[in-house]
Each structure stands twice: as structure tokens, then as C-alpha cells.
Amino acid sequence: MISSYRVQDDxxxxxxxxxxxxxxxxxxxxxxxxxxxxxxxxxxxxxAGLYIKTRTDQIVKVYFLVVEIS
Known part of the structure; x- marks a missing residue:
């Protein structure tokens, strides 16, 4: 099961x-x-791009090659 919900963030x-x-x-x-x-x-x-927030609240931009699936 995949579910996605919006996180309220200011x-x-x-x-x-x-x-x-x-x-x-x-x-x-x-x-x-x-x-x-x-x-x-x-x-x-x-x-623009994909950003993740780590468990320590760091925001990291994710990079991957065109031929890769991330």
C-alpha cells in the first residue's frame, strides 16, 4: 500500500x-x-527538483542521472 498525505508545515x-x-x-x-x-x-x-527532509530536519536536494530510477 502506498499512501501520501500532506504535512502541515509553515x-x-x-x-x-x-x-x-x-x-x-x-x-x-x-x-x-x-x-x-x-x-x-x-x-x-x-x-527545482526533489528535496527530502531527513529525520534530523536537514533539507537535502536529491540528484540522480537521467538513466537512473531513484
């Missing part, structure tokens, strides 16, 4: 999805793809 970090907690045995993530007029372009925002 942090000022802006995000599209918002902070949430995932529970499950498997969550697969792939790289984002950005297009303009049907043509693939580089990510338009260097701050």
Missing part, C-alpha cells in the same frame, strides 16, 4: 507538490522532462 519553501510523507514498500522516481513547443529544453529553474 516553512517558506515554495513548491509545486508540497511537503508530504510517503509510506510504502516501493516508490520509483524518474527525472523530470521539460518541453517548450514540443522541444525538450533544460530545466528552467535550477532550484
Amino acid at each position: 516553512d517558506s519553501m515554495s513548491s509545486w507538490c508540497g511537503w508530504h510523507t510517503d509510506h510504502g514498500s516501493l516508490t520509483g522516481l524518474t527525472c523530470a522532462m521539460f518541453k517548450r513547443d514540443g522541444v525538450e529544453i533544460p530545466c528552467p529553474d535550477s532550484a
Whole structure:
């Protein structure tokens, strides 16, 4: 079972999805793809991406290669 619920947080970090907690045995993530007029372009925002909050409340940006599933 995979469930995701939004965590109420007053942090000022802006995000599209918002902070949430995932529970499950498997969550697969792939790289984002950005297009303009049907043509693939580089990510338009260097701050965009996947961030995690550790159990010690550190916010870490996750990096992985295009050929990887994270």
C-alpha cells in the first residue's frame, strides 16, 4: 500500500507538490522532462527538483542521472 498525505508545515519553501510523507514498500522516481513547443529544453529553474527532509530536519536536494530510477 502506498499512501501520501500532506504535512502541515509553515516553512517558506515554495513548491509545486508540497511537503508530504510517503509510506510504502516501493516508490520509483524518474527525472523530470521539460518541453517548450514540443522541444525538450533544460530545466528552467535550477532550484527545482526533489528535496527530502531527513529525520534530523536537514533539507537535502536529491540528484540522480537521467538513466537512473531513484
